[in-house]
Amino acid sequence: MRVCLFVEPHRGATYEDQLTLARHAEEAGFEGFFRADHYQSMGADPGLPGPTDAWLTLAGLARETSRLRLGTLVNSATFRLPGPLAIMVAQADAMSGGRIELGMGAGWLEREHTSYGIPFPPLGERFDRLAEQLAIITGLWATPDGERYSFDGKHYRLLDAPALPKPVQRPGPPVIVGGRGPRRTPELAARFADEFNMPFKTVAETAAAFDRVRRACDTYDRPADRPLRLSAGVVVALGRTDEEAHRRAAPLHVPSALPPEDPVVGSPDALVQRIGELAEIGATRVHLRVIDMADLDHVDLIADRVLPQLGAL
Numbered sequence: 001m002r003v004c005l006f007v008e009p010h011r012g013a014t015y016e017d018q019l020t021l022a023r024h025a026e027e028a029g030f031e032g033f034f035r036a037d038h039y040q041s042m043g044a045d046p047g048l049p050g051p052t053d054a055w056l057t058l059a060g061l062a063r064e065t066s067r068l069r070l071g072t073l074v075n076s077a078t079f080r081l082p083g084p085l086a087i088m089v090a091q092a093d094a095m096s097g098g099r100i101e102l103g104m105g106a107g108w109l110e111r112e113h114t115s116y117g118i119p120f121p122p123l124g125e126r127f128d129r130l131a132e133q134l135a136i137i138t139g140l141w142a143t144p145d146g147e148r149y150s151f152d153g154k155h156y157r158l159l160d161a162p163a164l165p166k167p168v169q170r171p172g173p174p175v176i177v178g179g180r181g182p183r184r185t186p187e188l189a190a191r192f193a194d195e196f197n198m199p200f201k202t203v204a205e206t207a208a209a210f211d212r213v214r215r216a217c218d219t220y221d222r223p224a225d226r227p228l229r230l231s232a233g234v235v236v237a238l239g240r241t242d243e244e245a246h247r248r249a250a251p252l253h254v255p256s257a258l259p260p261e262d263p264v265v266g267s268p269d270a271l272v273q274r275i276g277e278l279a280e281i282g283a284t285r286v287h288l289r290v291i292d293m294a295d296l297d298h299v300d301l302i303a304d305r306v307l308p309q310l311g312a313l
Contacts, residue, residue, distance in 0.1 A: 001275055001310045002285040004032035005299070006073055006233060010040060012047040013293050015057055021293050022061050022068060028303035032069030033061065034103070034287055037076050040112035043254055055088050062096035071101030073197060073233070073287060074178045078107035078118055078126060082133040082156055086140045090167040098168035102137070103176035103197065106130045106184075127184045129155050134175065134192040141172030176231075182212060189228060190216035197287065199233035200261040203274070206232050207281040231285035232278045235263035236271055238301055248298060251291050268305035275310060 005025045009018055022033040037054040041047030058070050070092075075085070093100040106126040107113070113120035121129070132153040143149040143163035151158040167173055177189040178197035189196040190213060198209040210230050217228055237252065239245030249265040264271045275286055290298055 001279055001283075002031045003275075003307060003310065004034055004069065004285065004287045005030050006034045006036075006287040006289045007293055008036045008038070008289070009057070009293070010036060010038040010042070010047050010051050011291075012041070012045070012049070013052065014049060015052055015060060017293050018052070018057055019061060019064055021296070021299070022065055022070075024296050024299055026065050026068045028299055029307055030068070030299075030303070031285075032071065032101070032287075033065075034069075034071050034073045034101075037072050037074065037079065037103075038109065038112060039079075039116055039118075040109070042109065045254070055092060058100065059088075059092045059095055062092050062099065065096075065099075067099075069099050069101055070096060071173075071176065072103040073199070074103035074105035074176065076105060076107035077130040077133050078113060078120060082136040083140070083158055083161060085133070086137045087165065089137070089173060090141065090165045093167040093169055093173050094165065096168075100167070100169070100173045101176060101195075102173050103178055104130060104134060104137075105177070105179050106181075125155075127181075127188075131184075131188055131191075132156050134177070134188060138172060138175065138192055141167055141170075178233075180209070186212040186216040187220070189213050190220045190222050193228060194226075195229040195231055195285070197231045197233060199287075200235050200263075200289065201232075202262045203277045203281065205262075206278065206283070210282050229284055230282045231287060232283045233287045233289060234271070234274060234278075235261050235289045235291070236298075236302065237263060237265045237291060238268055238271060238298065238306075239266075240301065242266070248291065248295065268301060271302070271306050272309045275306075 039051045054072050089102050110120050136151050140163045148160040149163040174194040176195040177193040179185040196213045198206045237249035264274050
């Protein structure tokens with residue numbers, strides 16, 4: 001089981017906060033460090049000092065870490081044009097020596113779009129744009145050296161793009177499609193992704209999502225030599241005592257725009273059990289969302305009491 005940390009800097013974190021945690025995660029033995037892509041907090045708390053851009057942050061972390069996988073869970077397709085995004089991610093991949101992963105989603109938090117003047121089309125159009133973006137980004141990266149790439153879609157048109165720069169990873173950084181959508185999300189994962197991620201739901205709901213993705217892979221005749229990795233997001237609030245665990249879980253009770261989640265609140269063994277249940281339904285990677293990015297002791301607890309047990313799963 002591969003284990004990454006996932007953070008939400010829009011809740012309130014500077015670049016230095018993220019760098020400190022990423023370096024700590026690397027030293028503690030986690031595989032990766034992934035972050036959300038939002039420009040605004042989701043509750044009454046403004047999340048001071050304010051948002052940090054996902055790709056500016058990851059480019060910085062790429063130069064200041066040496067082993068961690070780095071990526072988004074997940075990029076909002078409404079925030080960036082696909083051609084420039086392909087260039088940004090390829091550059092970050094080069095800056096990291098080939099450690100970048102691109103998570104993509106359709107975008108969902110309308111109020112951050114309104115706040116910053118970002119167009120927010122209806123849901124169906126957002127998914128149509130996401131599909132075209134995935135086709136364009138993977139198409140640009142896969143274009144052979146010296147050739148050009150064109151795309152004529154409903155929402156985006158590229159003509160004779162030089163398809164440069166090329167990422168270090170070939171044909172490109174792993175693509176993650178994540179989300180709870182029952183139809184379009186599995187379809188896009190089957191067609192374009194290297195990993196499907198189900199975020200922060202129960203084991204039963206995650207199993208149902210995995211089954212939908214497997215059926216979509218059959219529908220789209222995904223090659224057997226390119227299996228789709230399945231992963232799950234898990235919100236964690238662990239403690240050496242119940243009091244410590246519930247203290248770490250306190251922010252989960254603050255109202256926000258997030259949909260209902262199924263956190264693990266309790267002992268390290270409770271998280272080991274949850275990860276074991278996810279492994280049984282096919283997950284080979286988990287993204288653990290820690291709530292307080294300054295709580296390095298929480299990260300150490302997971303590293304010391306959870307990671308060593310996962311080899312037995």
